[in-house]
Amino acid sequence: MLMPPFELHRPSTVEEACSLAAKLIESGQDFDWIAGGTDLIPNYKWHINTKPHVISLAGIDGVSTISMNEIGCMARLHDIAEGGDAHPLVAEAASKVASSLIRRNATLGGNLCLDTRCFWYNQAEEWRSSIDWCHKCDCGTGSDCRVIPNQNELCVATYQGDVAPTLMVLDATVHLIGPNGARSVLLHDFYQLDGMTRNILQPGEFMLKITLPEDVEDWTGSYRKLRVRESWDFPEAGAAAAWKKGDRSTLRVATTALESIPRRHDEEVANSNGDVKAICDAIYKSTKPVNNTALPPRYRRNMIKVLVKRACEE
Numbered sequence: 001m002l003m004p005p006f007e008l009h010r011p012s013t014v015e016e017a018c019s020l021a022a023k024l025i026e027s028g029q030d031f032d033w034i035a036g037g038t039d040l041i042p043n044y045k046w047h048i049n050t051k052p053h054v055i056s057l058a059g060i061d062g063v064s065t066i067s068m069n070e071i072g073c074m075a076r077l078h079d080i081a082e083g084g085d086a087h088p089l090v091a092e093a094a095s096k097v098a099s100s101l102i103r104r105n106a107t108l109g110g111n112l113c114l115d116t117r118c119f120w121y122n123q124a125e126e127w128r129s130s131i132d133w134c135h136k137c138d139c140g141t142g143s144d145c146r147v148i149p150n151q152n153e154l155c156v157a158t159y160q161g162d163v164a165p166t167l168m169v170l171d172a173t174v175h176l177i178g179p180n181g182a183r184s185v186l187l188h189d190f191y192q193l194d195g196m197t198r199n200i201l202q203p204g205e206f207m208l209k210i211t212l213p214e215d216v217e218d219w220t221g222s223y224r225k226l227r228v229r230e231s232w233d234f235p236e237a238g239a240a241a242a243w244k245k246g247d248r249s250t251l252r253v254a255t256t257a258l259e260s261i262p263r264r265h266d267e268e269v270a271n272s273n274g275d276v277k278a279i280c281d282a283i284y285k286s287t288k289p290v291n292n293t294a295l296p297p298r299y300r301r302n303m304i305k306v307l308v309k310r311a312c313e314e
């Protein structure tokens, strides 16, 4: 559990962060961004894919904004949950992340860019060495994936962040910045179906903020989460639903913790003519959790029907 050595860089502006990233890339040196560190630091202590350099986003001015239409990457989940400025649906999901101690450090950027998790990966180095590693952290051995063997290409580790599905159903846009400039994409196009690649971030790019549409105040919704211990556990399944107040035909649904990415289910909702049971059945059919988190995949899959129903019917 000893922290491996790394050099910590602390830029104070976005420009400085981008130029630091560019310099490290140019000199062929690997690095990670760090925000609150509640996920990265435990992974480093377990010697999971550590890097020789870490760039902290914590000292950058102006990236902790919280309002109805904008949340900065360094906004703490505690402030999103308790501050009264964020959309109530986003605040609800933030309040269900981990424990109150963790939420005081944890940030929105870190939550949305959270590494995917797997029973075979989120373990101490000795444990992983005793099973001869796995594809996502193979320590140069070329080890296979333990969940879906004999393929050595895809990692099916699970994305277990709580906030993403609520932002997806509110049509959030993520704003990214890096040495090659800025760009924006819808949050539901940000994730990539591979537990190692995770998202579309290019080398040196980081998430600056998210924005929500102007009429977001007119939208309401609910987030439901399945976890082992209410006090602090990651979601084993999660469902968010949102609709424009007074207009159920605008219903949107998204899920999390069922595969490598959180997913918005537009097709399933559109094909169900607003019938909640049909939506639940369609989402049940289209999601196939694998055996790499605390609860069995069949149970998580069955529970998603319950969570979607409760989120839609609230």
Ligand SMILES: Cc1cc2nc3c(=O)[nH]c(=O)nc-3n(C[C@H](O)[C@H](O)[C@H](O)COP(=O)(O)OP(=O)(O)OC[C@H]3O[C@@H](n4cnc5c(N)ncnc54)[C@H](O)[C@@H]3O)c2cc1C
Pocket: 032, 033, 034, 035, 036, 037, 038, 039, 040, 041, 042, 057, 073, 077, 096, 097, 098, 099, 102, 105, 106, 107, 108, 109, 110, 111, 112, 113, 114, 115, 160, 161, 162, 163, 201, 205, 206, 207, 208, 232, 233, 234, 235
């Ligand atoms: C005991 C425990 C329980 C937890 N339970 C939950 C839970 O219930 N729900 C949940 O969602 N999470 C949970 N977490 C995970 C984590 O605490 C949260 O997801 C948190 O929001 C991560 O934010 P952070 O700022 O600490 O991220 P960090 O640890 O700093 O970073 C996480 C990842 O995101 C990257 N990153 C951070 N910021 C940016 C950025 N702006 N742009 C690009 N990349 C970035 C980092 O490089 C790293 O890969 C738990 C963690 C622990 C230790």
Ligand code: SF4
Pocket: 117, 118, 119, 120, 121, 134, 135, 136, 137, 144, 145, 146, 147, 148, 154, 155, 156, 157, 195, 292
């Ligand atoms: S899904 Fe496979 S490759 Fe990915 S972390 Fe788990 S065992 Fe490793």
